[in-house]
Structures are given as C-alpha cells and as structure tokens.
Amino acid sequence: MAEAIRIAIVGAESTGKTVLAQALADRIAALSGLRCTWVGEHLRHWCNTAGRTPRPHEQPAIAEAQHRLIDAAAAHHDVVVCDTTALMTAVYSDLLFDDRSLVPYAVEQQRRCHLTLLTALDIAWVPDGLQRDGPQVRVPVDRRVRALLIDHALPWSLVAGQGAARVEAALDAVAPLLRARAVAGSGLFTRLADRDAQAAARRWVCNDCDVPDCEHALMSR
DSSP states (O other): OOOOEEEEEEOSTTSSHHHHHHHHHHHHHHHHOOOEEEEOOHHHHHHHHHTSOOOGGGHHHHHHHHHHHHHHHHTSOSEEEEEOOHHHHHHHHHHHHOOOTTHHHHHHHHTTSSEEEEEOSOSOOOOOGGGOOOGGGHHHHHHHHHHHHHHTTOOEEEEOOSTHHHHHHHHHHHHHHHTTTSOTTOHHHHHHHHHHHHHHHHOOOOSOTTSHHHHHHHHHO
16 A cells, blocks of 8 residues: 555644644545545643643653554555644744754654645634643744744645635645545546646745745735
C-alpha cells in the first residue's frame, strides 16, 4: 500500500481546526473514493483526563503521543487529516514556558506531512474550558506558527472563510495532492478541472506572503 497522504491542520486556538479536520476528511472521502480519516487532538483528551493543562516536562510526551496516533491511522488509510501536530506543542512550549527544545522534533514530524493548512484568525474566539488561554494569545501563536513554517521551508497554505467556505478552501488546497490516487470518475476530477480553469484569475503574486496586506488580498478576492 502506498504511503498515506498526511494533511496537517495547525493554527491558533479557536480557529476551527477540529471542525475543519472532521469536515475535510468527510469531503475528501466523498469526492475521491479514498479511505480517509481524521486524527483528533491528544492534548484535549489529556486535559480532560488530568483535569488540568500540562506542565513543561509533560509536553514532549504529549507531542510524541499525537504522532503515534497519526502513524496508527496512516497505517490503515490512504489519507489522514491531522487535527494539530507536535508543531503546536512546540509553539505553546515556547510561548508559555520559554522552551524551544521541542522545535527540532516538531519540524521533523511536520516534514512527514504532505501539506500543512494554517487556519486564519477570521472567526470569533469562543471559550472551551482548559483548552483556551484567551483571545490575546491568538496573534502571538499565529506568528510563531508562520515563522516555523516559513523558516523551515515547510509546504503550507492559509485557509480562511466562514462555515462551508472554509472547508471548500481547504479542499481546494489539498485536491492536487489527491489527483494521482483518486478513484476514476470521482467528483474530485471535476473539481480539479474547474480549479485549474480559474487559476489564472485567482493568481496573486507577492514576495512576502505572510504580511497582513497580502493576506487581506488573499482572503477577500
């Protein structure tokens, strides 16, 4: 069996990663005919079980457990959508504990993903118990995630939009990865043809894609 395509979803808190992961996995399965699943966030289970957030020395084990879950899913599926990766554990270790020791491991694991989707800060922050530090951390987290993706030349795409539009934007980003594996006659090929036909009209040329002005143009075109 060919290696599973791994699609990582990362981003600041309350940017819809879990909802997007589930919906995107369903859309990929329906359109491509491939065996697709999604892997939830281990940290959520950890916090619910422990009744608290992790301490600094507990972060490495949480990052490793996340990727064991991803590896297990990849062994039995064609496509795995990952609701977060060790990259986010590394970012929060840096932000909360001033500890960057997890970065090498996180980058190594992120390279195993064929594409990383970064969720934009264009939806409202909502509380979620132990999983939320507050809306004030979203911009610092977003900046750290972008810096790691850019500095380590990892393939990534910004995903923005409300509701179903967010899912469709994500599907547009990942569809080319599935071209060679999709079942003949699936709806994915029609979608790819439409996407290619519109590519010239959508093209945006920018040398600094991570600056706010460029992102504004990307999200509003």
